[in-house]
Amino acid sequence: MWAVLLNGSKVEGGDRRTGNCFLFFSEKLLFIMTLTEISIKKMLPTTYVRSYVAHEIFVATTYFKNLRPAMDRFVSRAGAAKTLMSLTGTIPVTFAGKIYNIPVRVWIEERYPHAPPICYVQPTAEMMLVKRVFLSADGQILLPYLKEWKKGDCDLIGLLQVMAAVFGEFPPVSMRPPPEQEPGSCWTDADENSVLSLPREDGQPFQRKNETDC
Known part of the structure; x- marks a missing residue:
């Protein structure tokens, strides 16, 4: 096997790494691995399908740039702890014509892609979870895409795209009102749940047709 660098030079075995990626050739195979994808693969234990998972994470973080991969300690609801790959950060959603960043954490089990990721909305101290049919009380995301x-x-990128679309229609978090002030306006959604308005970038609350005073 030999490698062609982006500058066109050829080296045996692909030992030199002077560019951002290599083109590795075999008789009938051509594939590209960026250094970022290689570094993700190195993070993964051998219990994972490392090349497959690393590529999916690389694609996902290319489109959702605020997500960061890391091996971390996961504790199940039964109390069992294990180290899993996770993506932590925010995904952008469009709500009422504005873009907001929803904090999430996506855990990728060793059985992936045969098993779906375990996903949570992780509100900051200034946020609170909103009751939704696709959200458990502790913030676990229970979308049909995951159940089916x-x-x-x-795949991972498809899951994140579905999450962004659903969150844009039904935001899973709202801002907590300042403790020294009374809650501002609120609105009632289709399920008749009172939901605190998310602040816009200009600091003003959203005005909705079914807005009421709480």
Whole structure:
């Protein structure tokens, strides 16, 4: 096997790393691995399908740039702890014509892609969870995309895109009112849940047709 660098020079075995990526050739195979993808693969234990998972994470973080991969300690609801790959950060959503960043954490199990990721909304101290049919009391995301997960039809980037679309229609978090002030305006959603308005970038609350005083 030999490698061609981006500058066109050829080296045996692909030992030199002077560019951002290599083109590795075999008789019938051509593939590209960026240094970022290589570094993600190195983070993963051998219990993962390392090349597959690293590529999916790389693609996901290319589009959702505020997500960062890291191996971290995951504790299940039963209290069992294990070290898993996770993506932590925010995903941008469009709500009422404005873009907001929703904090999430996506845990990728060793059985991935045969098993779906375990996903949570993680509100900051200034935020509170909003009651939604796709959200558990502790913030776990329970979308149909996850419940009906099937290898080959579902992937990490598709999951994040679905999350962004759903959160844009039904925000999973709202801002906490300042403790020294009374809550401002609120609005009632289709399920008749009173939801605190998310602040806009100009600092003003949203005005909705079914807005009421609380």
